[in-house]
Amino acid sequence: MDWLESLSCPFPCSHPLDSGWVIGVDPDTSGALALLKPNQPPQVFDSPHLKVLVGKGVRKRLDAKAIVQLLQSFEAPLGTNVYIEQSTPYPQDGKQGWWSGGFGYGLWIGLSVASGFSVTPVPSSAWKSEFRLTRERSNKDYSRELASSLFPSLSSSLKRKKDHGRAEALLIAAYGKGIKINSDSPCAVENLDALETGEKLVNEFHLLSTPTL
Numbered sequence: 001m002d003w004l005e006s007l008s009c010p011f012p013c014s015h016p017l018d019s020g021w022v023i024g025v026d027p028d029t030s031g032a033l034a035l036l037k038p039n040q041p042p043q044v045f046d047s048p049h050l051k052v053l054v055g056k057g058v059r060k061r062l063d064a065k066a067i068v069q070l071l072q073s074f075e076a077p078l079g080t081n082v083y084i085e086q087s088t089p090y091p092q093d094g095k096q097g098w099w100s101g102g103f104g105y106g107l108w109i110g111l112s113v114a115s116g117f118s119v120t121p122v123p124s125s126a127w128k129s130e131f132r133l134t135r136e137r138s139n140k141d142y143s144r145e146l147a148s149s150l151f152p153s154l155s156s157s158l159k160r161k162k163d164h165g166r167a168e169a170l171l172i173a174a175y176g177k178g179i180k181i182n183s184d185s186p187c188a189v190e191n192l193d194a195l196e197t198g199e200k201l202v203n204e205f206h207l208l209s210t211p212t213l
Contacts, residue, residue: 007109007119008079019077023117024173025084026165027104029060034169035074036177042151044166045070047104062104064111071115082112083176085168086121120176127175140164147171150179 048066087105147167
């Protein structure tokens with residue numbers, strides 16, 4: 001068994017039935033968790049966190065106990081798929097940023113597997129490329145706009161710049177669910193049951209967001 005297989009619960013040999021539930025996680029302290037269930041509206045939750053004294057300053061830290069309570073409150077089927085953005089350190093983040101990113105990523109993985117979920121790490125480049133959030137479309141505002149277009153019932157929860165964590169959690173969940181971009185389909189995705197037999201194709205956001213010359 002390799003490391004990725006060890007993130008599956010139950011273990012791959014038991015072949016759990018696919019419930020259609022998908023969870024997406026932006027593991028930063030300012031991140032969020034998104035929950036997609038068949039025939040149910042999408043949900044998004046800010047990552048539980050605490051304020052702790054570090055040296056002479058106050059910093060945010062993820063609240064492990066509250067995360068467990070949140071995960072358990074879903075009463076999700078055993079083996080529900082959780083897609084967690086893979087932590088990638090950047091030089092400009094500094095040592096504190098590297099520590100915080102790695103800590104959050106590892107904590108979410110550990111708590112998710114311990115709660116009976118199956119975890120898939122997702123590089124940010126993978127889901128952003130899928131939704132064409134690259135280069136000029138890579139900023140947080142585009143993520144919020146796209147998430148609002150995909151999930152209009154949550155648009156009021158994505159209006160502020162600081163809501164980018166919610167948007168990214170929703171997009172990570174959408175990536176895990178198999179939602180893709182195509183030029184010939186409507187944008188809103190509210191009936192998740194339609195995704196169980198095939199891929200939902202979406203693109204109006206990109207048509208509306210392209211600057212007019």
